[in-house]
Amino acid sequence: xxxxxxxxxxxxxxxxxxxxxxxxxxxxxxxxxxxxxxxxxxxxxxxxxxxxxxxxxxxxxxxxxxxxxxxxxxxxxxxxxxxxxxxxxxxxxxxxxxxxxxxxxxxxxxxxxxxxxxx
Numbered sequence: 565x566x567x568x569x570x571x572x573x574x575x576x577x578x579x580x581x582x583x584x585x586x587x588x589x590x591x592x593x594x595x596x597x598x599x600x601x602x603x604x605x606x607x608x609x610x611x612x613x614x615x616x617x618x619x620x621x622x623x624x625x626x627x628x629x630x631x632x633x634x635x636x637x638x639x640x641x642x643x644x645x646x647x648x649x650x651x652x653x654x655x656x657x658x659x660x661x662x663x664x665x666x667x668x669x670x671x672x673x674x675x676x677x678x679x680x681x682x683x
Contacts, residue, residue, distance in 0.1 A: 645682060648675055 618633045652675050656663050664672050 648679060652676055
């Protein structure tokens with residue numbers, strides 16, 4: 565014959581263990597949610613800074629434009645690089661048609677250095 569009191573005690577112990585397991589799970593999930601929320605705040609702050617830099621501080625009011633402002637800036641940079649490469653390649657000494665040597669034209673040296681640092 566089974567003892568009803570003993571069964572109730574066993575059920576209560578099992579229920580208590582389940583409550584402790586669920587309480588631990590809830591605590592862990594809360595902590596994870598807090599960590600994810602902080603990561604999201606950090607990411608949003610970074611995105612805001614990027615928008616400020618890319619738009620020249622004009623202040624994109626939000627990030628609903630996605631990566632378009634960054635993509636536009638990269639495209640502009642690439643176009644400028646290509647134009648500068650063309651100027652550097654075409655800038656020759658009118659006397660002999662040869663490229664200027666380093667040190668002869670400081671602006672050309674700066675352009676060459678800029679191109680080299682961006683590669």
